[in-house]
Every structure is written in structure tokens, then in C-alpha cells.
Amino acid sequence: MVAEAKKNQEKIFEKHRKFCKVNEIVEKYKYEKQNLIAILQEVQTEYRYLPEEIMTYIATMMDISPAAVYGVATFYSQFSLDPKGKYEIKVCDGTACHVRGSMPVYNAIREKVGLQEGKFTTDDLQFTVETVRCLGACALAPVVVINGKVYSKMTADAVKIIVDELLKRSENDN
Amino acid sequence: MTEMVKADIKKELEKAAQYVKNTGMRVLVCSGTGCVANGAFDIYDQFLKHDTDVMFKKEKKVSSIKTGCRGFCEQGVFVAVPDLDLVYVKVKPEDVPEIIEKTLQNGEIIERLLYEDPVTGQKIQKENDINFYKNQTKAALANCGNIDPESIDEYVATGGYEALDHVIKNYTPEQVCKEVEDSGLRGRGGGGFPTGKKWNFVRINEADQKYVICNADEGDPGAFMDCGIMEGDPHKLLEGMAIAAYGTGSDFGYIYVRAEYPLAVKRLRIAIEEATKRGFLGESIFGSDFSFKIKIKEGAGAFVCGEETALIASIEGDRGMPMPKPPFPANEGLFGKPTLINNVETFANVALIIKKGADWFKGFGTETSKGTKTFALTGEVNNTGLIEVPLGTKLKEIVYDIGGGIRNNKKFKAVQIGGPSGGCLTEEHLDLPLDYESLKSVGAMVGSGGLVVMNEDTCIVEVARFFLQFTQNESCGKCIPCREGTKQMLHILEKVVAGKAELKDIETLTELAEVVRLGSLCGLGKTAPNPVLSTLKYFKDEYMAHIAENRCPAGVCEAFKLIKINPDKCIGCTKCAKVCPVNAIDGKVKEKHVINQEKCIKCGACLTSCPVNAITEGN
Structure with missing residues (x-):
């Protein structure tokens, strides 16, 4: 008591x-x-x-x-009314990133962290995966930003390795 | 009360020149957003550590300097040594010790780090011998990449703030407006309205308070010119704004900048603080009775805020929704007061016009479009980056001479210019001069200057859908034609790429486009149909292929993709059946496997699992 x-x-x-x-x-x-x-x-x-x-x-x-x-x-799109995950993964979907294949990268991340359709944050509040508006790093397209760190010239395979690393880290944290 | 600073530009110039001279041999490390993502800060820190113990040929001091974007982001990180007329490209942190030892101490050139011409294979040492730079004319971007944006002395040493001093001492506000009008400078944010005229409208309005706003809400996906200027040469923007304030009779300014540009915000803040300390901003500038203060407002992610009246609403703390014009901001703008709004690049040209004269500026460009324009060249070209060329430069010169042609020897298909409000240009436009009028005549626009190059593998219908999804998402919802019309248009385009559209849908699409264009209040809605209309005009056959022939000519749209197993090659190992997430593959061990096309979701998992490459993807 x-x-x-x-x-x-x-x-x-x-x-x-x-x-x-x-x-x-x-x-x-x-x-x-x-x-x-x-x-x-x-x-x-x-x-x-x-x-x-x-x-x-x-x-x-x-x-x-x-x-x-x-x-x-x-x-304003910057504001969120729902809690965000510990790792905020932003996939740039500006034109340059889009034509160089940002969507396969986005889908690969979603699949990797196990997000169901219509959801952007995992139930354990570890990951939020969203597309964002142009980040101005178009020459490095496609670009992914994870908690402020920019990853350039991403591919579905490359991003899987990065997410694997995060998954490991988040398991260790728990 | 803080003590008033009376700046004397001559003394400041001398001091700044000395400061720059004292830097000795300058090692410029590009620290634009692109290069930072590639590790520029790490490289800079390593160089910086050795500034104290490295001497060039044992006699000259070496200084590492963090600069703004040099433009050729594709080849980042850029490290330039102007004294040796040398640039290194794609520098990695681990290359730094070698550069210090060989180049900075002994003047040796490291072949491996030189730029290699993709066609001739030749190694190039001088920046101006590289095709990407050779064919450009830099004015607004002249300092970007050559000076430290976080040091006011570096800007002053290039003659910075001289123009401001000159207008305050020698010009009446009317003369300032006239000089800018004479130069023929037009708004660089897309509309192309004569800048001097706009200034004059604000000037002639009597009011107790007037405002100058810099529109730095560069929301076009695929554009980063303003970002480049703010990160690379923030003082040029501040000086331009101060001259505008003097010309229009304002004493307070705002810079409305996207929150997605944290580095630009940081450098602007430093620049404002330094300029105020020196007395170039603030009270009694250069000892005159002219005062001007600047405040930064960070946007929160709304494309529509690039529209003047929406931007004003956002600065006032409201939802950024456009208002009908008139009243124009020049009469009733921010907090109901006369307000001048210009784009970053427009302001960045002002100091140069004052210093070098309207005639100098008129020397570039065409009859009606004067000066130079920056473009963000991206997409499927070999050389992507930030460029500046005289208005009226032909599309082909940009794509082939500067851009170095299409990547991987693919075929050029189209260029999307002006972002989601613009249109597409095709092969027949390669000889088209890029200026306000020529672009308008073919249904496109300069816009802010995003140039996204597409090759034969890009599905034009999918791109149109992408842009419409963007505008639909960003529509503020005020006007029904824009809010609902774009939604219905998007719905039709989604049907087209999913292979579910009928011929009559195209008719409806065109009709809707017209309604949205005519029935919307602001630029966002008025121009939202442009990408659809222009692609329909030049690539109707591709729309038709999707609708009537059930295929995507570029092989992009998933709905038309077929994944098949070649029965001659299949060895019946069942690997593909095991990885299929929807159990669409039938077959027993050592029997030929077949994909059930009804069930297949085209995820491609089986493609990589096949040990004998029997599975292929096609139209």
C-alpha cells in the first residue's frame, strides 16, 4: 500500500x-x-x-x-498528437529521392521493424517510421534520417543493415 | 542601455582583409547539408587539430575553414585549397592525415582524390576545369563554398556591407527602389514579379510601421537553392534585406525559414548576432538614423506557407491559410501593416546590384529575364548539385554540359521544373531557353528552381501521381475545388497506375484540372494541376498504355508487373515457395513451381531466393 x-x-x-x-x-x-x-x-x-x-x-x-x-x-505537419518512438526514422520523399527509389527503402524499413498497415509507430514505442518532405539533400538521394543522423544514397538492402543494428541496440537497452 | 556601435565600413574592411590575410593558406572544407551527411564535420575537426602544427613548405601558416555548399554535392566531401588551385573530391575522414602530410606540408598532389572526368577518365585538379563548374556563372552563389559563413569578417572582406553603407549615405529610398527596378530583377521565388516595383509599392505607403519579410520556406520537393545561400552566405541575405528595409522605409524584418533546415537556422542566427554586434544591423546603422532588426521565425512544415498571405498568417501564429488579394501585403500585410515579401535568392542579388550597378546585372539573361538563376539539379543526371546560370540558358546545356548527361547511359526522358506547381519538359524542349516567358509558353514555370531529371525508367504517370499526392496533402482545405478536386484527381491517377482506369477517366481528369485551376484562391491550387496537364500533353501515350494496353512502359507500376518462373530452369527446390509471404507459389519437391498471379503481391522475395535465377520480373 x-x-x-x-x-x-x-x-x-x-x-x-x-x-x-x-x-x-x-x-x-x-x-x-x-x-x-x-x-x-x-x-x-x-x-x-x-x-x-x-x-x-x-x-x-x-x-x-x-x-x-x-x-x-x-x-502543420511537424506537430504530432501521438507519442513517437524512441528511434524516429524519417524517409525523405521529395521528388529527387522519390525518383531514385525512396519508396522501396521506406517499405523495407516498415517491414523490418514490423509495422502494420496504417501504423507509423511500433506498439513498443521503439520505432516511428514516416516519410518527410524534402530535406534539401537531394544530391544524395534517397536520404534517410534516423534521430537526426543523415544516411545518404540508401537502398533497401543497406537500410536493413542499419535497422538491424538499431534493433539490436534497442533489445540491449531493454 | 547597450552602447551604440557606430560602424565605419572602411575600417571594417581593412580589419577583415587583415583577418583573411592572416589565415594564410586556406583549406576549405565544404560543410553544406550534403557534405555534412558525408562526414564533413569529422574531416574539418581533424584538419583543425593540425592548424597549429602544420606549415606549408615550412613557411606559410595553414587554416582550415568550414564553408557553405560548393554545389557539387554528388562528389562530396569537397576539400579545396585555393592557393594551390586544387580541389579534392569524395574525401573521407581517413584521407585527412595523407592530405596534411603530402599536400599541406609539401604541396604534393594526391592523384587518387582528384576529380575524374566520367567521359575522358582524365584527372582534373582545378575546379574551373571541371565541366560542372566551367559552364556556370556564379553571382548569388559566388561566396558559397569560398568563405566561412559563420565569420562576418570573411563576408566583409569580399566587400560585404559596402552596398548597405553606400545606399544609406548616398541614396534616397526612392533611388534604391529605382536602381533595383532598373536592373530588371524579378522575384526568384517563382512568380517573377518585378522586384523594384514591389519595393516601390511598399515605399509609397505611409505607415507608422512597415515590415520586410524574407520567404525562406523552400517547400518544393527537390529544391535546395535557398538552403545553399542561407548555409553558405547568410550575410548576403541580411545585407539584401537591410537595403530593402532602407528602400521601403521599414525597421523590422522577419526571416520565415523551414524547420527542416536546422543548419541554415543556426548560421542565420550567428550571422544576425554578429552583424548586430558590428552595427550593420540594429539601431543607427553606420551612424545614420536608419535602424533595422531581424527576427527568425521557424516554419512548422506546411508547403502552402510559401504563399505570401499564408506565410503572414503563420508568422502571426495562426494556421497558414491564404487570404484573398487585394488587399496586397504591400498595403495590408503582417499585423495589418505594409509588408514587403521577397524570396531568399531575390534578396541575395540586391547587394550585388547596388555595388556593381543595374547595367552589370542586365548584362546577364534575356530581354525580359535579367540576371542569373540558381537551380537545384537532381534526379538521373551524372552531376547533381546546386548550380547558377544566366536566365535563358538552354535546357540541354544544363542537362548535358553541367549535368554531364544521364546516369548509366540511359535515355533522357523529361525534366520536371518548378516542383509540384511546375510542369515537365521533354526532348523537344532541350533547346528551350530557361526564362520566365519561354517556360510559361510551354505550360511550365521557373518556380523556385528545382530541376529533376528523369530517364526512360521513370514512369511519368507515377510522377504525376506523386506530385498530386503532394499538393493534395498540402492543400490547406480552404477552397473546395483545391481540397476536393485534387483528391478526386489523385483518385483517378491512382486508378491509372493500378490498372483500373477507363478511357473516360482521362476526360474527367482534364475537366477536374480546369476546375481546380480556376476555382482556387492561391497559387497552390491554381498550379496543382500543372504536372498532370503537362504530362498529359507530352506523354499521353503513356497514360494510354496504362489504361488501354494494361502495361507500364517504364516497367515501374507494380500492378502491371508479372513475376514468372521459367519452367525450363526451375529445379523444384521449393525455396521460393517457402519465402513467399502469401503462399502464392505451388509445387512439390523436384516438380516445376508455378506462381498464382491472383495471389501474388509482387513483393519480389522469391526473386532473390531462387538459386538458379529461374524467376524473372517483367511487364
């Missing part, structure tokens, strides 16, 4: 800490509506996605409607 109470206490603290960070961010941007996008960007960096309760909290803080915040969050 005591352990459980402690755990709950921990959870409340955890949540409190979360909101502290949000307070800091919103204050830094002086509660200004024109900075809403920048605020959401920083919040997302913190949580890896935009939790619903935090969006409502931001709206209250900034004295705008939750719908306005939700509207902005859903308009």
Missing part, C-alpha cells in the same frame, strides 16, 4: 514537473499569440509529441481557445 501511494505521489510530481517546463516555455515567449508555433515546437521537443492536456493548458495560459491551439497543432 505504502509503495503504491509513493508511486502515485511520484506520478503527481512527474506531472508537476512537466507543467513547470511548459510554464517556462510560455513565459519565455511572453504569452504572445504570434509565438504559438514556436511554443508548440519547444513543447514538442520536450515531450516528443503534443499531449492533449498540455495543449489545453497552453490555451488557458495564453488566454486563447483550446480550438485555436488544436487548429495550429493539426495544421
Whole structure:
């Protein structure tokens, strides 16, 4: 019983800490509506996605409607309302990457990490696999970015080796 | 209160020249996005460690310098030593010790790292002897790859901020606008509106506050020219914006840049900070009463924000949805105030025009399209990268002379120009001069300058589908023709590539295209049908092959692919049947195997499993 109470206490603290960070961010941007996008960007960096309760909290803080915040969050492709995996794999699907075969690479990754149709994040929250808009490295097409690191001139086979390495690492972590 | 800095450009120039002179022999390591992906930072760090203990021929100091993009991304990482008139290509971190020992200390050339001409096989030492560079004219990109974008002295030493000093001291705002108008500079973001005129509209508007916005939301897939300028020569952009602010009577500017360009954002921030410290930005610039501050706004991924009014909405913190024009931003823009919006490359040309004069600028280009233009040359050409040529250069010169022809000796098929809003150019357009009017006359546009080259293995219908999927996805949803029309068009194209379309679908497709073009508010919707219309115009037979003959001429579309087992070769080992994920392969051990085409999903797993290559893929 005591352990459980402690755990709950921990959870409340955890949540409190979360909101502290949000307070800091919103204050830094002086509660200004024109900075809403920048605020959401920083919040997302913190949580890896935009939790619903935090969006409502931001709206209250900034004295705008939750719908306005939700509207902005859903308009821009950078924002995610779902939690993302530990490894974020972004396959560039700009024109140059597309004509040099980004789709076979994308499908190979999806298959490798075992994503079912219609899903972008694995159930264990280890991998998120998405296509992204042009990254501006077109001369190195096709390009894959994994947690910020760029892999150039990818092929389905090459990417499988890279993902294998990640799978191994994520198993070791667990 | 911080102390006011009064910048004196002559002193600054002397100081900067001394700074550059002190660098001694310069080793330039390309650190554009492309080269960074290939390990440029690692290479730079290794060189940097030895800056203190390496002397060229025991007498000259050596300095490693991190530069912006040199353009030839295909051959990265680039390492150039201008004093020796030497470039090394495809440099790997493990090559660095050898370069230091042989080249930097003794001036020896390492053959292995020189560029090899793909046709003649000749090794080339000088950058300007390489075909890719030989046929270019660099103006906006002149500094990219030659200076350290994170050092303001390097920019000043090239004569940077002289133009700003000159206009503040000698020109009225009206004269500035006139000079730019006389040069014939037109918007480089795609529309091609005369820049000087646009400035003048903002200038003549009386208001307590005016804004200058730089549109750096380079959203076209396959374009990275603005990225190259921001990463390689950020001060040129800032100087152009400051001149524009002086000419239009503004004191505050925004750079709206894509969040997908983290390196550009970082370098811009450094540049703004340094320029402010020197007194080139901020209060009382060069001791005058002209002030100008710049703030960076990071976009969050919405193609439509490249549209002026949508971009303004986004800066204000709203959903980036376009508004009807008029009112034009020049009258009622950001926060309701007169606002000038230009693209990165447009601003990057301004300082040069002021410094070298409108006549110099007019010396490049055609009758109606003056100056040079940057293009991102990508796709199936041998040399991909960032290039700059005079407007009016023929397509064939770009594809063959600069691009070095089509990769793997394949046949040229088409070029997609101007991204998802543009159109395609075919073999018959190889002699077409690339300028605003000529491109418009064939149903394409300069756009921001993405050139994606396609070969015979590219399915043009699939490419049209790809672009439409992009615009459909990026449609903001405000206008119904754009939101629903592109969706229906996409649906038809999906049917075509899946082999399920009928002839009458093409009619509907053309009709829908017209509705979307006419019924949309902003450029995104108005131009969304372009890729479909232009491919339908030049490659109708390919659409027909998909619909009437049930085949994809390029062999790309999976629906038409057939995987077969050659019964003469099959040894009945059952390996293919075991790997098939949908159990589409029947056959017993040592009997001939057959693929059930109804069940087959064309994954190709059996292809690689066959030990005797009996399985083939074809149309």
C-alpha cells in the first residue's frame, strides 16, 4: 500500500514537473499569440509529441481557445498528437529521392521493424517510421534520417543493415 | 542601455582583409547539408587539430575553414585549397592525415582524390576545369563554398556591407527602389514579379510601421537553392534585406525559414548576432538614423506557407491559410501593416546590384529575364548539385554540359521544373531557353528552381501521381475545388497506375484540372494541376498504355508487373515457395513451381531466393 501511494505521489510530481517546463516555455515567449508555433515546437521537443492536456493548458495560459491551439497543432505537419518512438526514422520523399527509389527503402524499413498497415509507430514505442518532405539533400538521394543522423544514397538492402543494428541496440537497452 | 556601435565600413574592411590575410593558406572544407551527411564535420575537426602544427613548405601558416555548399554535392566531401588551385573530391575522414602530410606540408598532389572526368577518365585538379563548374556563372552563389559563413569578417572582406553603407549615405529610398527596378530583377521565388516595383509599392505607403519579410520556406520537393545561400552566405541575405528595409522605409524584418533546415537556422542566427554586434544591423546603422532588426521565425512544415498571405498568417501564429488579394501585403500585410515579401535568392542579388550597378546585372539573361538563376539539379543526371546560370540558358546545356548527361547511359526522358506547381519538359524542349516567358509558353514555370531529371525508367504517370499526392496533402482545405478536386484527381491517377482506369477517366481528369485551376484562391491550387496537364500533353501515350494496353512502359507500376518462373530452369527446390509471404507459389519437391498471379503481391522475395535465377520480373 505504502509503495503504491509513493508511486502515485511520484506520478503527481512527474506531472508537476512537466507543467513547470511548459510554464517556462510560455513565459519565455511572453504569452504572445504570434509565438504559438514556436511554443508548440519547444513543447514538442520536450515531450516528443503534443499531449492533449498540455495543449489545453497552453490555451488557458495564453488566454486563447483550446480550438485555436488544436487548429495550429493539426495544421502543420511537424506537430504530432501521438507519442513517437524512441528511434524516429524519417524517409525523405521529395521528388529527387522519390525518383531514385525512396519508396522501396521506406517499405523495407516498415517491414523490418514490423509495422502494420496504417501504423507509423511500433506498439513498443521503439520505432516511428514516416516519410518527410524534402530535406534539401537531394544530391544524395534517397536520404534517410534516423534521430537526426543523415544516411545518404540508401537502398533497401543497406537500410536493413542499419535497422538491424538499431534493433539490436534497442533489445540491449531493454 | 547597450552602447551604440557606430560602424565605419572602411575600417571594417581593412580589419577583415587583415583577418583573411592572416589565415594564410586556406583549406576549405565544404560543410553544406550534403557534405555534412558525408562526414564533413569529422574531416574539418581533424584538419583543425593540425592548424597549429602544420606549415606549408615550412613557411606559410595553414587554416582550415568550414564553408557553405560548393554545389557539387554528388562528389562530396569537397576539400579545396585555393592557393594551390586544387580541389579534392569524395574525401573521407581517413584521407585527412595523407592530405596534411603530402599536400599541406609539401604541396604534393594526391592523384587518387582528384576529380575524374566520367567521359575522358582524365584527372582534373582545378575546379574551373571541371565541366560542372566551367559552364556556370556564379553571382548569388559566388561566396558559397569560398568563405566561412559563420565569420562576418570573411563576408566583409569580399566587400560585404559596402552596398548597405553606400545606399544609406548616398541614396534616397526612392533611388534604391529605382536602381533595383532598373536592373530588371524579378522575384526568384517563382512568380517573377518585378522586384523594384514591389519595393516601390511598399515605399509609397505611409505607415507608422512597415515590415520586410524574407520567404525562406523552400517547400518544393527537390529544391535546395535557398538552403545553399542561407548555409553558405547568410550575410548576403541580411545585407539584401537591410537595403530593402532602407528602400521601403521599414525597421523590422522577419526571416520565415523551414524547420527542416536546422543548419541554415543556426548560421542565420550567428550571422544576425554578429552583424548586430558590428552595427550593420540594429539601431543607427553606420551612424545614420536608419535602424533595422531581424527576427527568425521557424516554419512548422506546411508547403502552402510559401504563399505570401499564408506565410503572414503563420508568422502571426495562426494556421497558414491564404487570404484573398487585394488587399496586397504591400498595403495590408503582417499585423495589418505594409509588408514587403521577397524570396531568399531575390534578396541575395540586391547587394550585388547596388555595388556593381543595374547595367552589370542586365548584362546577364534575356530581354525580359535579367540576371542569373540558381537551380537545384537532381534526379538521373551524372552531376547533381546546386548550380547558377544566366536566365535563358538552354535546357540541354544544363542537362548535358553541367549535368554531364544521364546516369548509366540511359535515355533522357523529361525534366520536371518548378516542383509540384511546375510542369515537365521533354526532348523537344532541350533547346528551350530557361526564362520566365519561354517556360510559361510551354505550360511550365521557373518556380523556385528545382530541376529533376528523369530517364526512360521513370514512369511519368507515377510522377504525376506523386506530385498530386503532394499538393493534395498540402492543400490547406480552404477552397473546395483545391481540397476536393485534387483528391478526386489523385483518385483517378491512382486508378491509372493500378490498372483500373477507363478511357473516360482521362476526360474527367482534364475537366477536374480546369476546375481546380480556376476555382482556387492561391497559387497552390491554381498550379496543382500543372504536372498532370503537362504530362498529359507530352506523354499521353503513356497514360494510354496504362489504361488501354494494361502495361507500364517504364516497367515501374507494380500492378502491371508479372513475376514468372521459367519452367525450363526451375529445379523444384521449393525455396521460393517457402519465402513467399502469401503462399502464392505451388509445387512439390523436384516438380516445376508455378506462381498464382491472383495471389501474388509482387513483393519480389522469391526473386532473390531462387538459386538458379529461374524467376524473372517483367511487364
